[in-house]
Amino acid sequence: MxxxxxxxxxxxxxxxxxxxxxxxxARLVAVAAAAGYTLTSAHAASIWKRYSDALCxxxxxxxxxxxxxxxxxxxxxxxxxxxxxxxxxxxGYGSWLDYAITTMDVRSxxxxxxFADEPQSYTREAYRDAARAELAALRRAAGE
Numbered sequence: 001m002x003x004x005x006x007x008x009x010x011x012x013x014x015x016x017x018x019x020x021x022x023x024x025x026a027r028l029v030a031v032a033a034a035a036g037y038t039l040t041s042a043h044a045a046s047i048w049k050r051y052s053d054a055l056c057x058x059x060x061x062x063x064x065x066x067x068x069x070x071x072x073x074x075x076x077x078x079x080x081x082x083x084x085x086x087x088x089x090x091x092g093y094g095s096w097l098d099y100a101i102t103t104m105d106v107r108s109x110x111x112x113x114x115f116a117d118e119p120q121s122y123t124r125e126a127y128r129d130a131a132r133a134e135l136a137a138l139r140r141a142a143g144e
Contacts, residue, residue: 001082004037004073006046024048024062031069037079044073051076101131 025044032039039047051072052060062069093099106127113120 002037003080003082004032004039004047004077005043005080006050007076007078021045021048021059024059027062028069028073031066032073034066035070037073038082039073039077043077047073047077097135101128101135104128104131 025041025048028044028048029039029041032044048062049059052058054076063072089096089099093102104127106124109127110122110124113122
C-alpha cells in the first residue's frame with residue numbers, strides 16, 4: 001500500500017478546510033483509493049487547495065474524468081510507501097530502546113575492567129544506567 005500526502009509547503013500557505021467542500025473531498029479520497037492510494041480528507045483538501053492556488057483560484061471544480069483528478073493529485077502530492085508494520089515492544093517496556101537497554105549484555109565490559117591496567121570496577125547496572133541517562137537526554141532533546 002502507498003500513501004498519498006501533500007508535498008511540503010511554506011509556513012504561510014493556507015490549507016483549505018475539508019468541511020468547505022465535502023463532496024469534492026470525498027471524491028478526491030475515492031479516486032485516490034480506487035488507484036490504490038490512501039488519502040485522508042485533510043490531505044485531499046490540502047492537495048487540491050495547492051493545485052487551485054497554483055492556478056490563482058481559491059478552489060477549482062474537479063474535472064469530470066477521474067483520471068484527470070488522479071493526475072492532478074499526483075502532480076501536487078507526494079507518494080510515500082506505507083511504513084512496514086513493526087512488532088510492539090515486549091510487555092512492560094515503553095519502547096524497544098527501553099527493552100534493549102534493560103537486557104543489553106554488559107558482561108564483556110565488566111570482564112574487560114577486570115583485566116584493565118586501572119580498573120574502574122563499574123557494575124553491570126552502572127553501564128545500563130549510563131545508557132538510560134543517554135536515552136533520557138535524547139528524549140528531552142527531542143521534546144518527548
